[in-house]
Amino acid sequence: MARRRMVYEGKAKILYEGPEPGTLIQFFKDDTTAGNGEKHELIDGKGVLNNRLSEHFMEGLASIGVPTHFIKRLNMREQLVRAVEMIPLEVVVRNVAAGSMSKRLGLEEGAPLPRPIIEFYLKNDDLGDPIVSEEHIIAFGWASQQDLDDMVSLGLRVNDFMSGMMRGVGIRLVDFKIEIGRVFEGDFQRLVVADEISPDSCRLWDIETGQKLDKDVFRRDLGNLADAYTEVARRLGVMPRSNGSNTGPKLVH
Template sequence: MNRRRRVFEGKGKIMYEGPEPGTLIQFFKDDAFSADSAATGIIDGKGVLNNRISEYVFGHLNTIGIPTHFIRRLNMREQLVREVEMIPLIISVRNVAAGSLARRLGLEEGTPLPRSIVEFFLNAEELGNPLVTEEHITAFGWATPPELDDIMALAIRINDFLTGLFLGAGIQLVDFKIECGRLYEGDMMRIILADEISPDSCRLADLSTHERLDRDASAANPGDLFRAYSEVARRLGIMNENEPARAAGPVLVK
């Protein structure tokens, strides 16, 4: 069997060369990490859950006309995606005060925001992914003003969809992070959604109890993260309702 060429490896995924030109294989890892990007260990089955949750979300986004890099799921841990030129920004969409926004502005965690807020961070982990303004982005050529307009429009549309999707499952979407890329098709270029959308990249909470259903659920016990991610999958209809979460890995609906 030929070894696949590794293109990139991040905290939660590995990107491999795809079977056809212009494609990549996105592999979801079991590595767990905290909100400050510190590694917290390996949680068996986490990659499987993130793969299926992200597949579910991206599939629905494709259906409603939001352009993404997702093509199809290959197996329990891998997706076939379009190769794009990644824009070096993390786009954060916030609905409720939490994390760095709450600390910067002196807001109480959990305070609803007057409206959804979109923030940009430079995707440079060695610098701590610093907050940047549109002026920084255009001055340094990370994206053009028209590209920023497209990114903002995508972010707001995605937020509208995700808010409703999770609300229907009894989950509050506190905030989420996405990444975008440039897809070249002949002489045309368009901005599309890339990377993933999963509990690794969203802050999620139960609407009634406010229990965390994202990566911060593992602060005290790594097993809590598996249960939280399993609960998200179960509520979205990805995982069998009558199947208990267990450390050996989830049972997923085919």
């Protein structure tokens, strides 16, 4: 088998050249980081879980007309995606005060927000992914005003879909991050949800108990991260419920 050419390696994923022009293979690693990479561990099976969960969310979004880069899952750790021109911003949608918002604004963690709030962060590890305003984004050419309007629309649509899906299985969607890319079709450009949507990029709390089912488990040393992600997958029907034996993640095909 010919060795694939690596296009990019990030903290949690590797992108390889795809089998057809305009495609990439996205590989999910078990690497888990926090604090801009200062805390790092390998958590067995995390990549498998995130691959399957991201597929589940991306397919759900596509079913309601939200465009994404996802094409299909290839195996337990890889999926085929469209190559896109990534906008160098993280789009964060917040429903509940938590994380950096609580610290910046002095809000009690867990306080409901009056409406979903969208924030933009510049993707730059060296700077710690700083929060930026729409004025910064337009002035420095990271995105146009039309791009921003489209990103806000995409973020709110993803929020509506994900909030409803999670509420249905007893999970509160506190906040989440998406990344967005440009797809060019002749002279026409459109924006699509890219990268991944998984518990790595969301805050998920059990509605009844407040138990954290996301990467805060790792950030704050609250327990076993793989168990938390597996619980999310089981509730969503992505993985079967355990019969009591712990044999690691099993996928539903």
